Structures are given as structure tokens and as C-alpha cells.
Amino acid sequence: MPTIGFREVTRHFATKNGGLTALDRVSLDIADGEFVTVVGPSGCGKSTLLGIAAGLLEPTGGEVTVDTEPVRGPGPERGVIFQQYALFPWMTVAANVEYGLKVAGVPRARRRSRARAVIDLVGLTDFADALPKTLSGGMKQRCAIARAYAVDPKILLMDEPFGALDSLTRVRMQDALLDTWSRDRRTVMFITHDVDEAVYLAGRVVVMAARPGRIHSVIDVDLPYPRTEEHRLSPGFAELRARVWSAVHHQPAAPEGAVP
Incomplete structure (x- = not known):
């Protein structure tokens, strides 16, 4: 049975013009322990799909x-991590991670x-007592990931x-995430605009299309884990990247007013 269905x-x-269909009859299964990336043109509903999976939006x-x-x-079985770190600025790294x-x-x-265990896991042991304002962008994101991991x-x-x-x-950060994932094999649904990132991280890449949002294609990534720089430079990676790039960019532009 799929973990996410x-x-x-x-x-x-x-909308003021009557309405907008962000997603249109999207069906997808994500298996237990699978790492799936979702990529597509702006306005194809990627973030809307994730928001519904998170329970932050209701499907129509x-x-x-x-x-x-x-x-x-x-629900506590779903940890959500956004581009914005959303850390409490007055709390230390440890306090942010403990909050949930x-x-x-x-x-x-x-x-x-x-x-302490998840702070060690993401490589922030020496910064447990630091405030977010003293951290780099990558360290802030690692803190956000640790906070999500803390509630298991x-x-x-x-x-x-x-x-x-x-x-x-x-x-x-991609390498750090894959290193962590390889140890615990949590189920991951990862939204990105970056084709290279989508291919490098995933076991499967879901390509979405707009007008309205739907699944265009699903591409298996048959590169072994753990992934390394050698994989990034391999002919197999280049071929997969070209397939995903073609699927994403050889589509009509999303209509004006489309959602993320």
C-alpha cells in the first residue's frame, strides 16, 4: 500500500474573474521510504499539491x-519544511528544535x-546554543530540517x-539531506523548480503540467544511492536531466493568474 495516495x-x-482550477484530477502513489521530487513550470500547482498532502489546504x-x-x-506523521525557515528568532537552535x-x-x-540527537544528525552540534541571526542560510535550513525530524x-x-x-x-544541502535520508529512509515528497536537483535527489521525478495542474509524466531515476559528484557528471545523469528538462520546458506557459 502507498504511504501517500x-x-x-x-x-x-x-478569483475575481470567477475561478481558477489549480489541480485537475491528480492521482499519484508514493511508496513507503520513497524519495519523490515534483517539478514543473511555474503555476502548475506543485505547492498546492503539497499543501493538500500536508493538510494545510482542502481539495475541492x-x-x-x-x-x-x-x-x-x-498531523505529527507529516513534517513540513518550506523555503522560508520560519524559525523563532529569539530562540536558540536547540529551543527551536525542541519546540514541537x-x-x-x-x-x-x-x-x-x-x-541533541537530531541536531547532531544535521551537523549543527557546535551551534546548538546559537540564535538564528548568527547562522548562514544553509545552517538555518538545517535547523528547520532538524525541527521537523525531532517529532519523528x-x-x-x-x-x-x-x-x-x-x-x-x-x-x-542536497548531499546532507540524502545522507540523512539514507540512514532512516523516511518517505519524502520534495517540490523544486530545479531540474538538476530533481534528478539528483529522487528515485522518481514527477513532472507536472499546467492549464490546469496535472501530471505530465513520471520518470524513474535509475542511478544508485548513495549519489555523488560522479553521478552528477555521468552520461546517465545527463540523459535523465535532458528527459526531465524536455518534459518541463516543452510545455505551454501557465495561464496568467495560475497558482504556484
Whole structure:
């Protein structure tokens, strides 16, 4: 059974001109432990699809399930990470990471132990007592990932988490994410605009089309894990990148007013 199941998911938004269909009968299964990236032109509804999986938006039609149970709102089994770090600026790294555990009523000693473990996991051990303003962009994102990991979600939903980073930091964050994923094999749904990133991270790349949002194609990435710079430079990677690029960019532009 799929960990995440999208069944004929449709989403309409009301506009001053009457309405906009952001997603049109999207169906997709994401298996337990699978790393899936979703890429597509601006306005194709990628973030809307993730928002529905997170329980932050309701579908107009269709259904999303997690372990066969319908999604009715946010849940602790789904950790959500956005491009904006959304850290509490007055809290240290450790306090930010502990926050979800504190809200859940986890005893102090246990939540501190868990926070230390995930801070170590993302490589921020020496910055546990630092405030967010003293961190680089990549370190802030690692803190956001640690906060999501702290509550031990089965699923990570990531909406362009590296989009605001410089290219070198972005590559390092991709490698750090894959290193963490290889150890725990959580189910990951990762939204990106970047074709190279989509291919490098994923076991499958879902390419979406606009007018309105729907699945254009699903491309298997048959590169072995762990991924390395050698894979990035390989002919196999170049071929896959070309296939995804063609699927994404040889499409009509999204209509004016389309959602993300």
C-alpha cells in the first residue's frame, strides 16, 4: 500500500474573474521510504499539491490518504519544511528544535535528548546554543530540517527548501539531506523548480503540467544511492536531466493568474 495516495485530487480557487482550477484530477502513489521530487513550470500547482498532502489546504474534489487514512488536517506523521525557515528568532537552535516536542507535551529531559540527537544528525552540534541571526542560510535550513525530524515524522513534505540558497550551499544541502535520508529512509515528497536537483535527489521525478495542474509524466531515476559528484557528471545523469528538462520546458506557459 502507498504511504501517500492522491486520488483524483482537484483544487479550485475563487478569483475575481470567477475561478481558477489549480489541480485537475491528480492521482499519484508514493511508496513507503520513497524519495519523490515534483517539478514543473511555474503555476502548475506543485505547492498546492503539497499543501493538500500536508493538510494545510482542502481539495475541492478527490482525496489524499496517508497509510490509507484520509488526510483531514495537519498531523505529527507529516513534517513540513518550506523555503522560508520560519524559525523563532529569539530562540536558540536547540529551543527551536525542541519546540514541537514541547507543544506535544514531551517531558523536558526526553525532548532535550531528542533535540541533541537530531541536531547532531544535521551537523549543527557546535551551534546548538546559537540564535538564528548568527547562522548562514544553509545552517538555518538545517535547523528547520532538524525541527521537523525531532517529532519523528514518517513523511517529510519539502516545498523548495533550498530555493533561496546559493548554488554551492544548495549542493551541500542536497548531499546532507540524502545522507540523512539514507540512514532512516523516511518517505519524502520534495517540490523544486530545479531540474538538476530533481534528478539528483529522487528515485522518481514527477513532472507536472499546467492549464490546469496535472501530471505530465513520471520518470524513474535509475542511478544508485548513495549519489555523488560522479553521478552528477555521468552520461546517465545527463540523459535523465535532458528527459526531465524536455518534459518541463516543452510545455505551454501557465495561464496568467495560475497558482504556484
